[in-house]
Amino acid sequence: MKMLSSRQKNILAKLLESNQFVTIEFLAKWQDVSARTVRYDMDKIDEAIQPFGAAIHRMPGKGVLLRVSDTKRPLLFELAERTTDASDKDSQLLMMGLYMTLKSSFTIQELADVFFLSRSSIQKYMPEVEEWLDSFDLQVVKEAWKGLQVIGTERSIRYALYQMLGEKQTDLERVEQWLAIKGADKELVQSWLRSIQEVRGVQYSETSLAIFCLFLSWWQQQLKTEHYVFVPKDDRHKSRFRLGAIETAIEERTKDSRTRLHESAFLDDLFDQAKVVSYSREAASSDHYEREIAFCRQLLAQVSSVLQTDLESDEKLLHDLTHHVKAAFKRMAQGIEIDNPYTEEIKVRYRAIYEMVFQMTNDMGYRLIAAETAYITMHISAAFERSRNRTFLPTVIVVCSSGLAASSILTTKLEQIEPGFHLISVVNTADLERVLEESEPDFVLTTQELPSSLAPAAKRFRVSPILSDDDKRLIQHEAHKIINRKQLARFNELYEKATLIEPTLFDEKVHRASTSDWREAITLAASPLLEAGYIGRRYIQEMIMSVERNGTYMVFLPRMAFVHAGPENVHKEGISMTVLEQEIDFGDLNPERVDIVIVLAMQEAHNQDFLQLFHYLEDHSSREQLLAKWSGRKDATS
Template sequence: MTKRTDRIIHILLLRPNGMTIHELSENFNVSDRTIRNEINTINSILRRSGLSDIYQNRGFIRLNHAKDDLMKIRELRLSGDDADYYTPKERFVIILFDILTAHQPIFVYQEQDKLRVSKSTIDEDMRMLRKFLSRYALQVMTSVKTGIYIQGSERLIRTMLVDVITQYGDLSRLINLDASYQDTIAQSIQSFMPMSLIKKVRLTYIDKIHEVGVNGNAANDYQLILHSCIWVRRLLMSNQIAAESHDNWQPDEGKIKAYITQTIKKFELEHVAEDEFRYIYFVLNSFNSTFASTTSGWIETQLLTTQLVTYMEEKLELPFSSQEDLYEGLYNHLTSLVYRMHEQIQSYNPLKSIIKSSYADIYQCVFKFMTTYFQEQDITISDDEICYITVYFGTAKMQIERDQELKYRVAVICNYGLATGHLLAAELEHKFNIEVLAVLSMSDIQVLAKLSIDFVIKTIQVDTGQIPSIKLPPIPQESDYLVLKNYLNKNKAAKRAGQINSTNLFDDVLTCVADVYQHIDADLIKSLSVVFKSHHLIVNEKEVQPMLADLLTDDRIQLRKSVSDWKEAIQLAAQPLIEDQVINEQYVHAMLESVVKFGPYIVIGPGLALAHARPEDGAKKLGVSVLTLATPVKFGNKDNDPVSLVFCLSAINNYSHLNVMKAIVRLVADPNKITELSQIDELEAFKQTLFQQELQRK
């Protein structure tokens, strides 16, 4: 039995619903014919053992065997005769962890003897190792006395270790302490990170934070536990980090701090330096979407979210900006992503390859935008992060395109994260006459009893009581959809008509009005809302954001004024909002302080500044004002100074000012218009130039 035949059997054992030959060929990066030949070989082995062939039907395959026969097939896998053969990937992992765990000098010739390879092969393996480590600015060094060792930043070594384990290992089985996970790569990883260490960290995590997967995102929990294990192991090996930018932080009291403190006690880590404590606190918090961000981080994420949604809307010609759930979920995700990118902390996505192939058009658009955005900051964003973002847009696309035919009512239970659960729900609604009433995590399972549903679709084996259920992978393949189709045919659920989307109808009416009258104001929106409510049509007001022209009244526009410096420019721009009691003096002080503390980040484009503070710093209402300067002033931004156009924004949440942000983003992309606006000294002409793109509601 070869490695490939053994692994094909392993995959089929894990996929009781079966799969297609083409899916397997893509998995192994070989032709369908090669897989068919492997299937013939496996059937020969099964026959010699008195077992029936693999079930095949038009390219679909499955181990259609009884329980006892499946146990015999598992035993066949354990009797493979190629235990001494290692693939290049396995040799790479073995060498890396041998170097990292050696208690005495280790030399290349020793690895050659251990792996039973030629001199030329071990030389190629070492070249592969050096090339891989160079991505992290790490070097493989050799010495007659000390043997092979890795030289470079301790932080980058830890980052590299996270990447190796997530790329080459099975993180789910590792963190879940799967005793059967004992292949070559697993054994090498466990030589560095023993199961006993993982178990102790996992139990501490459950004790101080929550049960793994209970919040609906097991993959996120796995990452936090993995980072913790690597941190503990490197400290036990006496490897310390050097202080860096975020090390002045003071960790807040809470679950994360309590968890770190308890971990230190469990492993008897004496005299943990403050730099180390702050390091792991920051890393763990960087996966938390509710992580409190700085003022500069807040506006960066706001702009990034708005620019990304606008870009995707233009490229895919879909009304993504009408999807409130998309904007709010994306903003929360990007808040933590921006922190990870700046600190070179990569996220792990267990469904990356499936997302890339299943949502190729969305992935390509997200990839182009995000790589360009971060390249300007000399930061590389990983495929894992891009695929997480793809999930949000994939969900939104399915929601936009879903039909309004009669539907089965179902609930989805997903333990891979609510974003993945919503993507599965949207995919199901797109492919079948299904209406998903709720996407739940394990902790919300008690809600099922309160829902009027026909059945449950789940991604984990869980008891749903009296409610029928079917288990599917989080991102199903065609073979899985066939199983669901058969299930629907056998279980006739009560179908009900889909509901009218009142908010979409409201937005369509506004668009028609705009086409005729060329303007939408707040009074019209309010009046129309009353009419809808009188007919029992509930409108989600979060989706009805005022436009820049609605908020920027005449008294909030100041043209061609003179100021002495950037501080006076912000104070003058904010004055109309103070007079209208939109903001208070504390808000102005916070705007000035944030520039002093974080630098001129508010200069977001050539000649354009967006003065703002966080909502809790004194914003009372949604509002915006604008100031143009007779003589431009410098804010200290070498790329975009001097500034001639200053907006002052008061935002009270993350969504109501979306249209304002879109208008400002369009200005950033049009430096000539900024110059034109700064030279206008007549109010009506200024408004006509600024609002010309808002003549109809988008």
């Protein structure tokens, strides 16, 4: 479905409210844009509503009228009211900055034409675009008879362009149109990229290849106009470069050996830091990266000690991690941030290992952004699962009274489910109470209904002996969740910097609420932060979607749900705690009983606060002391 901007949604809502023609001039004045911009918006709206069987009828002299059936009208209202993606404005600013960087000179009118905005709107956006470009050491200047121009060193311009092309909001197809790349030129660049991948023994991601295709097409034009790069001596540490057929292209397009050296050094660095999907073993060991290897070995040694497994001897992990880290260090040195679409999911599903990576690398003197931390977490988590370490596996009791055949097939099926389990015992109903007294299982699997008096404290699941797909999914989710909790608890136990100091990021009070619906519980818990301006409204929906997508991994402590989303809709860091009047079933898949919801509105720079908060609330006495303190306050709200 086509995404609509905030303005286009406003226009759609206005058309839905009207049962007669509305003039373009009225809509333009209402939205403070040009009539031309509104006509462009109409094209986008028309395209978005076609799947609903709706259309915009245009009549010269009268205006526009929305035609939609009564049955589909509510769907269009939902489309118009749907919260606009937080990146809507940022994407517009990004694309404007990209266009301005690509062009040698431009005018306000040209920008207005390209982005279908009025001149006044462009001028309103310009300060923010200039601030964005300033982060790359670029400036917008006005030149007589030429209009506006983006100036800076050639190196700064190239890094700015490369990073902007890599932003997730960038419309690469639109950039290709701006560059007007000819078919032959595109084929040439694609042949260069195949050559580079062959020489380096790597396969770049599709996104990386698309970015390089655009960048190299633009780069050719820079060389034609003799815009060459200068790379400082400290950054020219290689004696040879792996650029394949591009080396020939550089020789043909440059004048002297010094220029060729700088151009080669710059491009080689870019290809070093790009995302790859595979590489040959020779490619991983062809160069010596002492710092990167030392970093990986130190990190793996520390993680191994916490997870009680030997990750250091996993050669695949060491090669994979070194290959990623050498690119990450390049990006860090050049201020280039990579996007990781799995960051928030990793924070939820593998929180323990994510926290280890963040804290340990930070203690080693490396301040990694969340995306880089998440990628390293993915490598380590994969290796840990390959190791088949049984230290943190959940303990299980199987209750089966229907016979040996049923218990046999159930335990056999259970052994085939990853990540695995410690099976304490297979018992009948009569022996369950005795076995529970002798052991404390993480959960109980039963093939029949159990009396409520049995296993009241242990979580229990009723399953079919042959384990349906739903059964497998449910107990696998529970197993991963328990492993995550045990790992987090162990790291918290060993983490020397954590203290029992009361967290300082709570808003003024601990709140109380009453609801039986977990989605409403998140909304109520987030309301204080929303009202105080800590978060945008979209943040609440993203937290709910995270629970729907990932299940209840975020219930790290009994009865307490730690919910959060990405930092895009966080305006200010804060934490809000809401105590529910009664326990509720939290989540749809494998729900947890919860009576405290903690909303974390945190940007990655404050990641460490999560572990401090977990450490404080894990201690039963400090948790009860905190709740008693806030419950006794006169300004506690309900």
